[in-house]
Amino acid sequence: xxxxxxxxxxxxxxxxxxxxxxxxxxxxxxxxxxxxxxxxxxxxxxxxxxxxxxxxxxxxxxxxxxxxxxxxxxxxxxxxxxxxxxxxxxxxxxxxxxxxxxxxxxxxxxxxxxxxxxxxxxxxxxxxxxxxxxxxxxxxxxxxxxxxxxxx
Amino acid sequence: xxxxxxxxxxxxxxxxxxxxxxxxxxxxxxxxxxxxxxxxxxxxxxxxxxxxxxxxxxxxxxxxxxxxxxxxxxxxxxxxxxxxxxxxxxxxxxxxxxxxxxxxxxxxxxxxxxxxxxxxxxxxxxxxxxxxxxxxxxxxxxxxxxxxxxxxxxxxxxxxxxxxxxxxxxxxxxxxxxxxxxxxxxxxxxxxxxxxxxxxxxxxxxxxxxxxxxxxxxxxxxxxxxxxxxxxxxxxxxxxxxxxxxxxxxxxxxxxxxxxxxxxxxxxxxxxxxxxxxxxxxxxxxxxxxxxxxxxxxxxxxxxxxxxxxxxxxxxxxxxxxxxxxxxxxxxxxxxxxxxxxxxxxxxxxxxxxxxxxxxxxxxxxxxxxxxxxxxxxxxxxxxxxxxxxxxxxxxxxxxxxx
Ligand code: FES
Ligand SMILES: [Fe+2]
Numbered sequence: 001x002x003x004x005x006x007x008x009x010x011x012x013x014x015x016x017x018x019x020x021x022x023x024x025x026x027x028x029x030x031x032x033x034x035x036x037x038x039x040x041x042x043x044x045x046x047x048x049x050x051x052x053x054x055x056x057x058x059x060x061x062x063x064x065x066x067x068x069x070x071x072x073x074x075x076x077x078x079x080x081x082x083x084x085x086x087x088x089x090x091x092x093x094x095x096x097x098x099x100x101x102x103x104x105x106x107x108x109x110x111x112x113x114x115x116x117x118x119x120x121x122x123x124x125x126x127x128x129x130x131x132x133x134x135x136x137x138x139x140x141x142x143x144x145x146x147x148x149x150x151x152x
Numbered sequence: 153x154x155x156x157x158x159x160x161x162x163x164x165x166x167x168x169x170x171x172x173x174x175x176x177x178x179x180x181x182x183x184x185x186x187x188x189x190x191x192x193x194x195x196x197x198x199x200x201x202x203x204x205x206x207x208x209x210x211x212x213x214x215x216x217x218x219x220x221x222x223x224x225x226x227x228x229x230x231x232x233x234x235x236x237x238x239x240x241x242x243x244x245x246x247x248x249x250x251x252x253x254x255x256x257x258x259x260x261x262x263x264x265x266x267x268x269x270x271x272x273x274x275x276x277x278x279x280x281x282x283x284x285x286x287x288x289x290x291x292x293x294x295x296x297x298x299x300x301x302x303x304x305x306x307x308x309x310x311x312x313x314x315x316x317x318x319x320x321x322x323x324x325x326x327x328x329x330x331x332x333x334x335x336x337x338x339x340x341x342x343x344x345x346x347x348x349x350x351x352x353x354x355x356x357x358x359x360x361x362x363x364x365x366x367x368x369x370x371x372x373x374x375x376x377x378x379x380x381x382x383x384x385x386x387x388x389x390x391x392x393x394x395x396x397x398x399x400x401x402x403x404x405x406x407x408x409x410x411x412x413x414x415x416x417x418x419x420x421x422x423x424x425x426x427x428x429x430x431x432x433x434x435x436x437x438x439x440x441x442x443x444x445x446x447x448x449x450x451x452x453x454x455x456x457x458x459x460x461x462x463x464x465x466x467x468x469x470x471x472x473x474x475x476x477x478x479x480x481x482x483x484x485x486x487x488x489x490x491x492x493x494x495x496x497x498x499x500x501x502x503x504x505x506x507x508x509x510x511x512x513x514x515x516x517x518x519x520x521x522x523x524x525x526x527x528x529x530x531x532x533x534x535x536x537x538x539x540x541x542x543x544x545x546x547x548x549x550x551x552x553x554x555x
Contacts, residue, residue, distance in 0.1 A: 039485060045211070045248045045340045046203055052341075053485045054476055062405035069366050073490035073497070143342040143455070146497070147483070147490035 003094055004130075008123060009084055011130050012098055015119075016079035019150060024064035031057050031132045032124055039151060041117075041139040052139075053151055060151075067149050074114070074148045076105045081119060089125065093133060096121045100137065102152050104145070115141035115152065161509050168543040169528050170514035176545050177348040178504040182538075183451040190430050190537050192216035192308040194388075195318045197432045197445045200459065201230065201302045202336035203249065208266055211249045214447050214455075215306055220295060221245050221255075222304060225267030230299065232306045233269045233292035237262055244292070262290070269294050301331040303443075319428065322390035326426050326434050328417030330441060330461065338440075338475055339460035341484060347496035348504075349431060349448035350534075352456055355492050356425070356433035356444060357526040359393070360515060364495060367487040370402045372423070381521045389429030389533025391526045395422040398437065403487070406480065413439040413474055415463070427526065429533050440478040452504050458482070510543075 011030060018027040035057040041050050055063065080101045087095035097120055104114040117139035123130045137152050164171045176182050198213040199222055210223035212235055221235040221244070237244050237257040244257045244264060254272065255264040263273045271290035274280060280287075296307045298315035301323065305315050312318070323330075345352060355361060362368040372378050381394035398421050400406045414420040420438040427433050431446040440460050447455040460478045462471060481488045502508055513531065517523035531542045541547065 041341075043340050046337050047249055048338075050339050050341075051472070051475055052339075052479055052483050054472075059405050066366070066404050070487065071364060071366075071491050071494055073494040142340075143344055144484055145344055145346070146493040147343070148485060149487070149490050151485050 003086065003089060003125060005086055007130050008086055008094065008096060008125075011123065011132065012081050012084060012096065012119070012121070015132060015135070016081050016100070019152070020076070020078050022067070022150065024061065024067070027064070028057060028061045033057060035060075035132055036134045037151065038134075038136045039139060040136055041142050043142065045142075055151075064150070070149050072149050073146045074104050074150070075107045077114060077148065077150060077152070078103045078105065079152055092124055092126055094123045094125055094130070096123055100152065112145060114146075114148075115139055115144060117141065117152075163543070164510055164512065164514075166512070166514050168541055169532065170524075170543075171510050171512050172531065172542045173545050174503050174508055174511060175506075176542055177351060177500075178451045178506065179545075180451055182540075182545060183448070185538060186448075187216045189539075190534065191448065192218070193312065193537065194430055195298070195305040195307045195312065195315050196430075197303055197428070197443065198222055198232070198306050199304050200335070200337050200443070200461065201299060201304055202334075202464065204230065205336075206251060208251045208253050209249070210245060210252065210255075210266060212243075212245055212247075213306070215295075216308060218295075218308060219243055220306065222297065222306070223266045227267060229267075230297055230304055231267075231269070232295040232297040233264075234295065236292075238271060238290040238292065239274075264292055301327055302335060303330070318388055320386050320388065320390070322386040322388075322392060322428060323426060323434070325392050325395070325424055326436065326441075329415040329436060330434075332416035334464040335441070335461045336464040337459050338462040338471065339458075339478060341458055343456045343458070343484075343493065344449075345454050345456060345493065345496060346452060347454055347500045348451055349446045349454040351496045351499055352444070352446060352454055353427070353431055353433070353530065354527055355496060356435070357391070357427050357530055358524070359425075359526075360522045360524070361495060364491050365488045366491075367403050367481060371399050371406075372396070374402075375399065379521050383519045383521075383523060383525050383529075385525065385529045389530055390427060391529050392424075392426040393521060393526070395424045397421045398423050409437075409439050409477055410473060413470060413477070415439065415441065427530065429530060435482070437477065437481065440474050442478065442482050452500060 037055045039053040043050050081098040083099040085097045100119050101116045102114040105111045120136040122133040124133050196215045199211050203211050204224045213220040219235040220232050222232045239262050242259040244255050261275050265272050269292035377396045383393050385391045401408050409420040411420045418438050422438050424436040433444045435442040443459045445457050462474045513524040513527040515524040519525050535541050
């Protein structure tokens with residue numbers, strides 16, 4: 001099977017842009033039914049791997065839908081995925097890594113780097129369009145300027 | 153009716169204990185004096201002993217601008233030293249944590265003993281000896297370090313009271329859960345907040361602010377017992393509030409917490425806060441303890457450290473559930489912490505420009521949950537140590553300090 005690289009990079013683009021635009025239903029539509037989402041980091045301080053978020057597709061959608069009820073602390077996040085590396089497919093799953101930088105723009109237009117890390121995705125290519133089977137966001141940044149109700 | 157300039161700028165018609173002159177949040181002189189009189193004179197939490205479990209483990213810290221290294225010596229004892237080379241001042245340890253049998257400064261290769269802080273070698277020492285700077289006089293400065301319930305504190309003031317006396321009974325509601333079984337730090341992160349350190353501390357002693365949290369509105373603020381808890385205050389500016397049970401399943405996507413994960417002495421759904429002066433808060437939600445402590449960087453910038461404690465040796469599955477309980481509310485991507493960040497940011501945005509003179513800590517409600525007694529207790533200790541009232545910090549005579 002040949003992998004359509006463009007479709008995979010489009011999927012990664014959409015996964016960033018749809019969260020940026022807070023189009024949560026459309027974001028979740030990019031995910032398989034058993035999708036899992038994690039945010040992780042390695043702590044140099046306690047010398048252990050850490051998990052900062054774990055969600056199933058269903059729970060993530062519920063949390064994202066509740067965002068509009070909250071006072072969001074970050075006005076606008078922009079996720080920039082680059083350095084995309086598409087691995088060898090195994091059992092219908094393509095491992096894909098990309099670098100993600102997240103920029104925060106406050107209401108007055110001031111922009112700061114929010115965090116940087118790696119998207120470690122597992123992507124299925126069974127159907128017409130590839131889908132995210134899982135995403136792990138491995139953060140380099142462990143000292144942030146704010147928390148965020150919307151994940152990255 | 154809106155207020156005129158005169159009404160806006162005159163001191164509130166309230167007791168002096170019930171409001172704050174906002175200069176204390178942004179004034180450079182006040183900040184410098186806090187470092188001298190409070191931040192370097194009180195016991196400051198630096199880590200949980202589980203962070204340096206093995207001989208030769210170390211962890212860096214920062215207290216009142218003083219870079220520190222806290223280490224477990226070869227005798228198993230925990231000591232702290234100033235993390236600055238006696239030669240030309242470079243930080244000797246540059247990673248936040250590690251394990252080293254000898255500490256070697258990278259600049260000119262002086263070495264130190266992690267157990268004693270002694271200087272153990274200097275390349276080409278003759279030139280130092282020639283001017284009488286002997287190796288024995290080149291040790292690192294040691295800083296007073298004491299433990300209570302596995303919590304490691306330091307005090308830059310060698311003449312301070314013992315830690316146990318300083319803490320007193322203030323941890324009586326926390327003690328059972330942190331000191332019955334062996335605990336360890338299971339999560340750590342920091343926020344670099346553009347706020348005065350006291351604004352963050354206030355967030356942790358102000359239960360009236362919990363209305364800002366959607367999660368609390370759904371799971372807590374509808375419960376009558378939430379409002380009828382008592383605050384208990386202690387000498388040296390510490391305080392704690394009684395527990396209540398949270399209804400976690402009322403927030404979309406959340407389930408009730410697992411009773412098998414409850415910490416000793418707690419029910420899995422109970423909530424408990426204790427504040428230890430000047431900058432530490434212990435918050436427990438049944439299955440997990442959170443500890444906040446602060447590194448003030450400037451009057452308007454603060455590094456806050458957040459630790460979660462779980463039970464050492466528990467199963468991987470229990471550990472993951474505990475961590476998920478913690479992050480669902482208190483994580484960087486949890487429901488409450490982002491709102492707390494926003495609250496202090498907006499305070500800073502409006503106040504630190506210097507044109508908003510006063511803010512209130514005036515709620516009286518028989519010392520119950522949303523009474524501001526906690527903040528007033530904290531400010532009373534601040535005023536005593538500073539020799540200034542928070543409501544009129546530039547008056548020559550302090551009424552609180554004189555008590
Ligand atoms: S500064 Fe450390 S050896 Fe010179
Ligand atoms: Fe809060």
